[in-house]
Amino acid sequence: MRSVVIYPDQQAVANATAARLGVTVADVIARRGAAHVVLTGGTVGVGLLASLATSPLAELIDWTSVHVWWGDERFVGAGDPDRNEGQAQEALLRHVPLPEENIHRIGNSDDFATAEDAASAYSAEIADHGGPGWDVLMLGMGPDGHVASLFPDHPVYAAAGDAEAVAVHDSPKPPPTRVSLSLASINRAREVWVVAAGAPKADAVARGLAGDRTLPVAAVAGTERTLWLLDAAASTQI
Structure with a gap:
């Protein structure tokens, strides 16, 4: 079940998602003793982190109980x-x-000499921490419907293996070589948040929400909740 929340603009998405993240992390720590959060890059992803840094909510979080991971890296x-x-x-x-x-x-x-080596090391680090069911895993989305570094029609997305992290070569978006969490690892998260803003993403948002699994964004889901956080421009084709 996907939930969709629409905000007026990109800054509102960043600010509201930051507030949501602060409250969620504090609640998870209170319930479970630690929180494992997977971050995303991109304009909105970085913007929401900057918003959280200046929020009073940041002072309510026991940061010694927070573990930070990434969905992908260049x-x-x-x-x-x-x-x-x-x-x-x-x-x-x-x-x-x-x-x-x-x-x-x-x-x-x-x-690391190769992206494969880096992916293997990251998989090992995840295993060393018990293969955590990520409490919150945030994903930006490209206009092509890619998430993390899983791209439509790319062999890594099509393979859909069980490794925690995978090497990605010939990415259609530069730089061409990357490391990404696999779809299986992403979908172990308790909550997956897809964060998207801007009119160029409206078509992929509509197709993703309709379940078009040729787009990686349509294939991601949290075990407890899948939340799409959009601005008005990205929601126009829903």
Whole structure:
């Protein structure tokens, strides 16, 4: 069952999602003792992290009980501005008392010879933490309906294996080499949040909500809740 919430514009999506994330994480920690959150990149994904960093809700979270993961990463050097983890660091992580050992970064091309090696290491790190059922897994969505680095008609999406993380080559969106959580790993999340804004995404939103599984966004679902957080422009074809 998918729930859809529509906000007036992109900034409203970022601000409201930040507030929702803050409350959800605090509640999860109170119930379970720790929260495992999977972050996304992109304009809205980074914007919501920046909004949370300045929110009073950030002060209510026991950050020592939060574990941060990523849905995908660009396989480039550690300091490359394309890396999602660096953007998240600037937007939120350096502003909150999150222990370094709770930040689970996907490997970079300085430390690993291949994306396959980085994916294998990330899979091992996930296993070392018990293969957590992610409490909140956030996904941006491209105009083509891709999520994380799972693209329509790409062999990695079509393969749909059980590995936690997979290497992606020849991505249609640069940079071409990436590491992504697999569909199986994404769909282990208790809550999956698809965050999308802008008129260019309206067609993919409509097709995804209609269940067109040629689009990866249509194939993702949380075990407890699947939430689509949209702005008005992205919702015009629903």
